[in-house]
Amino acid sequence: MCRYWQRSLLKLLSCSVACVPLFVGHFVNAGQYISPQPLVINQVQTTAVMVEDGLANDDVRQAYFTPIAKKQALVCSLPALKKCIALLPLSLQHQTSFSVANIRRAIGRKSAMVLVAESDSIAGVIIINPAKDMLEQSGAIGLTTYQLPLTNQTKLTLWHEIGHLYNISLQGSVLPYSLTEYQHEWLADLYLLWCVAQQYQQLDLVWQQFHRRNLALINDSGNLSHWSAPQLQIVLSHYDVQQLQHFSRYEDFLTAVYPLMPAWSPRDMGEFSSLVQRTFSSVQSLPEYMFWRQPELIQVLTPTLKQLMGKTKSQQWLKKQFSTAK
Structure with missing residues (x-):
């Protein structure tokens, strides 16, 4: 069951990938405004650029940003977690719940989880655990x-996790302000369906x-x-x-x-x-x-x-x- 931590402007949902083509991008500073972009599939192009903090070319698909409504989410593969988390702004890196040690403990045997951040530009962090990919x-x-x-379960898992973040961004507009944990789960699968x-x-x-x-x-x-x-x-x-x-x-x-x-x-x-x-x-x-x-x-x-x-x-x-x- 998903658990939400509401402390230090942070909520945690842990659950068990974006339907837009995923891309790697330079980190956007927390104070920088990202212009609103409706999520339209045929308008999003895959962009491959250098990743900061010394990530090797082989790590590119293990650490990248993907759009979530008006913000971005950082997608991390668990084996590259330390380098991936280093792409976050320092204000998030310094929060206890975003520490590498705490994330490793929280994900446990799960195939994926998502950390939801209150930030001007970062919607959250999605952690994918490839060792627990379900066959x-x-x-x-x-x-x-x-x-x-x-088949394609890793992709479906990522879409489900992105759905969590996207639906949170719609609370108070398309969706009610308050949602139960169960509603968060089936809404994430509706995003997957779409x-x-x-x-x-x-x-x-x-x-x-x-x-x-x-x-x-x-x-x-x-x-x-x-x-x-x-x-x-x-x-x-x-x-x-x-x-x-x-x-x-x-x-x-x-x-x-x-x-x-x-x-x-x-x-x-x-x-x-x-x-x-x-x-x-x-x-x-x-x-x-x-x-x-x-x-x-x-x-x-x-x-x-x-x-x-x-x-x-x-x-x-x-x-x-x-x-x-x-």
């Missing part, structure tokens, strides 16, 4: 363990993320905090890839889809968690358990169960587990 997502249903192969639509002619990678989130939930109900499958499904059911590509600005896409999203309360989330635990635990099934929540869960899980089990077997399994399954 598959697994989950057990009954006595069978299923694996979902993952990026896939802008970069590709099909949405296979979005479906991969959808199935990955479902399978992670099946494997551990604690992953409910990152369960963006319901929100991804809503967008996928309303738009095809051509329609999504018409949203050349992320802000316009978010303005259109945000009102479609469910506003679940903590109690609602608790009920989903309880139903998931009961359904996928080793205890005897109770088909009537939380029957009022079953239709929503069935609707979201069905595409993933079909992908893993096949249509016939998945239908049989659903009918056995849920009294409301048809």
Whole structure:
């Protein structure tokens, strides 16, 4: 679950890449104003320039800046963390939460995390841990363990993390001032979805993320905090890839889809968690358990169960587990 540290004008979200072509750029001083640039894919060109502080050519893709609305984010590969953090302004380098030692402790076994800074020009720092790049997502249903192969997951992870920063920049305008940690997570995956639509002619990678989130939930109900499958499904059911590509600005896409999203309360989330635990635990099934929540869960899980089990077997399994399954 993401945790937010709100001290010394800093917030930390740790979670588990920009859909614009990524580029390396010279550091922009904290007091320097970056002119507003709407995020339009076909207007951003890849720029390769020298990186400061002695970074070798081989390190270029391990330390670079990428645009986030009116600001920039520094993207660091964990092996080059020390040299990468040196590209930040001293005012940020001197903050405890941006120290190399603290970042290494915070990232732990995560594949990525993002540090969010209050700065005139720097939106935050994204840390990518290539050693933890996921090649598959697994989950057990009954006595069978299923694996979902993952492709381009590093790119998807980066887009997700950039989504965190981009959505924070929209709070108080397109988005509400206050968002829950769960909302931050599914909104980051909506940014990922938009990026896939802008970069590709099909949405296979979005479906991969959808199935990955479902399978992670099946494997551990604690992953409910990152369960963006319901929100991804809503967008996928309303738009095809051509329609999504018409949203050349992320802000316009978010303005259109945000009102479609469910506003679940903590109690609602608790009920989903309880139903998931009961359904996928080793205890005897109770088909009537939380029957009022079953239709929503069935609707979201069905595409993933079909992908893993096949249509016939998945239908049989659903009918056995849920009294409301048809």
